[in-house]
Amino acid sequence: MQEPPTDEGNSWTLVEASQAGDVRAFGELYERYHDVVFRYVLFRMGDRSFAEDITQETFVRALRRIGSVSYQGRDIGAWFVTIARNLIFDYVKSSRYRLESTTSEIVELSPATGGPEQQVLDNATNSELLASIDKLNPDQRECIQLRFLRGLSVAETAELMDRNEGAVKALQHRAVRRLAQLLPEGLR
Template sequence: MTVTPALIEAAKAGDSAAWTELYRLYQGRVLSFLTRRTGNRALAEDLTQDTFVRAMAGIGGYQFTGTDMGAWIITIARNLMLDHDKRRSTRRESAFETVADTDAGIRVEDLVMAIVEADRVFAALSALNDHQRTAVTLRYWGGLSSKEIATRIGLRVGAVKTLTYRARVNLRRTLAEEPSP
């Protein structure tokens, strides 16, 4: 089944079967996106559930435009992840606590360096404009083709390719300017 205006209207009306179908269609994509972005499967699962709770609360404001509803849901997921990161950074959690919980035969130093590197990449992503960040996120973390991204965000394929290229150039420049750990 694909997302249709009737399915969205049923979800807006609180139809649990419609929500079940939307969840079935998008849960895997959202979980994959969040797992790649956070590097933590348990956190990604929690954020995925929160994404669908927030989508249920905000569905009344969603307008079907003929593009894939997944972009709207992924945006919710991204915003939840960013909110989580902001809360985490203000609580001053230690990366070493996370390492101690997840050490499974991996050298702790390697895991800490991977976390630091991921933080650098996410900081560089935040420096991109919204269109570039969306295009590169859907391409490399969402695994979508340029054509699929164009359909989701309502742009031409050439525009998506240009956004992705410029995002990569900007990321490369930003990461080169920042000192490595």
């Protein structure tokens, strides 16, 4: 097992101090990583108050479990983001939340086309596309949303999904193939 670096400004030094009961050290971790976690949740969910709640819950859970974390060659921020990610998944899986994207958001991003008839067709197409995306498994759905609806790069998607770039490319490929199967014949 690797040993964490021990320089003075290192986050793992703060983790070890927190594990020994130093409340100020955990406060310093909170200050360093609060914005990272908040931005991650806000980006994923798009709701500021939800992001604030999940960020706070992330650090409450981290404080409770700080004794169980050990150095694995990565920055402690990855652990905080993993906790936040799991909280989001728990919330999304619960009946309190249903992933919805309005078709008007997608239409606003598309180039202007013809008149009202074309807009009705575009809305119907977007509705079918979103319904098909909702039928994907959770990993495929997340990949498609990050890559195509949010416009992230493969590297950014890999970082958010905690996977390597090759895995994201393969997941994206499988998701697009599955979407092609799910879309009605006239929209493929």
